[in-house]
Amino acid sequence: MLLAALFLTPGLDRYRVKILVLGAAAGGGFPQWNSNDAAARRARAGDRAAKPMTQSSIAVSHDSKRWVLFNASPDLRQQINHNSWLHPAAQAPIRSSPIASVVLTNADVDHVAGLLNLRESHPLSLYGHPRVLDVLARNSIFNVLNPAYVARRPLDIDKEIEICDQGGDSLGITVTTFPVPGKVALWLEDPAASDFGTAPGDTVGVKISCGAASFFYIPGCAAMTDDLAQRLQGAALVFFDGTLWRDDEMIATGLGSKTGRRMGHMSCSGADGTISTFRDLNVARKVFIHINNSNPLLLFDSAERREARMEGWEIAVDGMEIEL
Numbered sequence: 566m567l568l569a570a571l572f573l574t575p576g577l578d579r580y581r582v583k584i585l586v587l588g589a590a591a592g593g594g595f596p597q598w599n600s601n602d603a604a605a606r607r608a609r610a611g612d613r614a615a616k617p618m619t620q621s622s623i624a625v626s627h628d629s630k631r632w633v634l635f636n637a638s639p640d641l642r643q644q645i646n647h648n649s650w651l652h653p654a655a656q657a658p659i660r661s662s663p664i665a666s667v668v669l670t671n672a673d674v675d676h677v678a679g680l681l682n683l684r685e686s687h688p689l690s691l692y693g694h695p696r697v698l699d700v701l702a703r704n705s706i707f708n709v710l711n712p713a714y715v716a717r718r719p720l721d722i723d724k725e726i727e728i729c730d731q732g733g734d735s736l737g738i739t740v741t742t743f744p745v746p747g748k749v750a751l752w753l754e755d756p757a758a759s760d761f762g763t764a765p766g767d768t769v770g771v772k773i774s775c776g777a778a779s780f781f782y783i784p785g786c787a788a789m790t791d792d793l794a795q796r797l798q799g800a801a802l803v804f805f806d807g808t809l810w811r812d813d814e815m816i817a818t819g820l821g822s823k824t825g826r827r828m829g830h831m832s833c834s835g836a837d838g839t840i841s842t843f844r845d846l847n848v849a850r851k852v853f854i855h856i857n858n859s860n861p862l863l864l865f866d867s868a869e870r871r872e873a874r875m876e877g878w879e880i881a882v883d884g885m886e887i888e889l
């Protein structure tokens with residue numbers, strides 16, 4: 566009887582958090598527009614083991630009605646169209662969206678360009694580290710986010726912040742951001758400055774909490790530090806940077822001259838790679854996200870994907886849903 570009452574009492578399950586993977590791929594998506602490698606050709610040919618993926622972003626909700634986006638990818642319009650959770654409700658006004666807020670982890674093109682899709686004078690709140698908000702303020706194209714409708718709010722490091730809609734109502738989710746090794750966005754690099762002009766706050770990881778449930782979203786991270794390992798220890802769920810399988814992947818495949826670390830990303834494999842450094846962290850669910858089109862993890866029949874799965878990793882796909 567008591568058990569039935571518990572299940573039937575409205576609101577008691579309100580701390581469930583739903584997570585939608587809107588995009589699993591890194592910048593450029595899969596296949597990238599100008600890629601002509603074997604994986605891209607398989608994807609374009611409709612090979613079921615080489616499924617196209619959009620650029621990385623997740624949506625999070627505590628009631629499955631109002632949603633917070635974590636990063637806004639250039640593919641956002643397509644992601645909204647493909648995820649019915651993000652469609653206007655049937656009884657909603659003629660202009661409406663369940664998306665109430667956006668949280669940014671850095672100013673990379675694949676994380677901010679989608680903001681331009683969110684113009685049209687829709688009430689939103691937009692959260693980011695002051696350095697990231699400053700980048701948006703200095704780029705006048707982002708003025709299409711009409712300030713009369715879009716409230717920009719700073720996320721200070723290591724402070725638990727309640728995510729509220731534009732009007733100030735809580736969305737039932739709190740975030741705590743923390744700096745992770747990385748660098749300033751590629752398009753903001755200053756070749757003359759030390760570390761390309763990178764400063765703390767340019768790239769953050771985020772702990773997302775909803776009542777008793779919490780998980781981590783870290784789509785970009787160049788190294789595992791003691792601080793990060795401590796934060797992640799025992800976590801229920803971590804989405805983590807799966808950009809490259811190997812640190813020299815871009816060089817070995819003839820796609821570029823930079824190592825993963827130089828790009829701000831640790832690699833999945835290798836002695837100081839992600840799979841290895843997560844082994845002692847006791848994380849219940851580990852999900853690679855922000856996977857570059859060069860990474861064989863994207864291919865469902867690759868040996869690398871099998872290896873990651875054997876090590877207990879899941880590989881995000883567009884449309885994946887997780888509830889905590």
Ligand code: MLT
Binds near residue numbers: 591673829
């Ligand atoms: C990255 O993740 O390193 C960036 O998204 C690269 C880029 O801006 O193309």
Ligand code: MN
Binds near residue numbers: 673
């Ligand atoms: Mn990226």
